Amino acid sequence: MKLARNGTGPELFESLQGEGVSVGTPSVFVRLSLCNLHCRWCDTAYTWNWEGTPYPHDADTAQHARKYRREEEIIELNTREVVQHILSYKARNIVLTGGEPLVQGRELAALATQLRETDPGYRFEVETNGTLTPPPALDSLVAQYNVSPKLANSGNTAPEREKSEALGFFASCDRAWFKFVAATPQDLEEIRTLQSRYHLPAERILLMPEGTTSAALYEKMRWLAPLCQQYGYRLGDRLHVHLFGQKRGV
Numbered sequence: 001m002k003l004a005r006n007g008t009g010p011e012l013f014e015s016l017q018g019e020g021v022s023v024g025t026p027s028v029f030v031r032l033s034l035c036n037l038h039c040r041w042c043d044t045a046y047t048w049n050w051e052g053t054p055y056p057h058d059a060d061t062a063q064h065a066r067k068y069r070r071e072e073e074i075i076e077l078n079t080r081e082v083v084q085h086i087l088s089y090k091a092r093n094i095v096l097t098g099g100e101p102l103v104q105g106r107e108l109a110a111l112a113t114q115l116r117e118t119d120p121g122y123r124f125e126v127e128t129n130g131t132l133t134p135p136p137a138l139d140s141l142v143a144q145y146n147v148s149p150k151l152a153n154s155g156n157t158a159p160e161r162e163k164s165e166a167l168g169f170f171a172s173c174d175r176a177w178f179k180f181v182a183a184t185p186q187d188l189e190e191i192r193t194l195q196s197r198y199h200l201p202a203e204r205i206l207l208m209p210e211g212t213t214s215a216a217l218y219e220k221m222r223w224l225a226p227l228c229q230q231y232g233y234r235l236g237d238r239l240h241v242h243l244f245g246q247k248r249g250v
């Protein structure tokens with residue numbers, strides 16, 4: 001299994017779930033490497049933005065900007081090794097995240113199966129961009145999907161970011177919640193179009209503020225709150241930004 005590397009080990013850590021309907025839940029985060037999209041504002045670009053790939057990223061304008069060396073950013077562990085890491089933590093809520101974790105759906109099915117055999121109390125959440133369907137062996141063990149479909153502002157083309165088979169699967173799954181990052185009225189228009197095209201239930205849609213500081217988040221939330229009331233959506237937040245800012249692996 002290809003995990004994101006953080007220093008000498010994998011990015012696998014215990015913290016509180018920072019977003020979505022289980023926000024605040026003590027959780028173990030397993031950050032998989034690799035993604036099938038290339039969002040220009042992605043905050044985990046070290047999982048996909050490799051040297052030699054053509055995708056633009058907002059960070060390209062920063063001084064000394066460079067793409068990542070694939071061999072430096074990936075650590076490969078077998079299922080048993082990942083299980084051993086997870087067993088060393090107390091939390092039983094496991095958040096499978098990335099990158100796009102469903103790129104490695106089969107490996108995750110093996111991981112979830114082994115953990116459940118060890119302790120039936122393990123619960124699994126999958127953070128996904130909603131473009132890939134999970135394999136049945138994984139799906140049968142997942143308690144919650146946090147689906148975050150990407151909009152035009154991500155820089156992915158429409159055929160790249162909107163896969164009807166996968167989005168239709170999540171739309172009809174009552175364990176799926178849809179997190180949309182909304183920053184402009186145009187974003188909201190796109191969300192409304194996707195909601196109507198895939199019959200996404202309003203009560204399973206969360207509008208998330210965009211921002212990397214508490215002040216920026218609160219400013220956006222003041223704009224999003226009346227929209228949530230108008231359309232019956234939930235208002236999301238980013239607990240980890242309030243607690244940790246942009247620090248990685250916490």
Ligand code: SF4
Nearest residue numbers: 035037039042099129
């Ligand atoms: S789908 Fe997620 S991990 Fe992939 S590029 Fe977009 S934000 Fe980053």
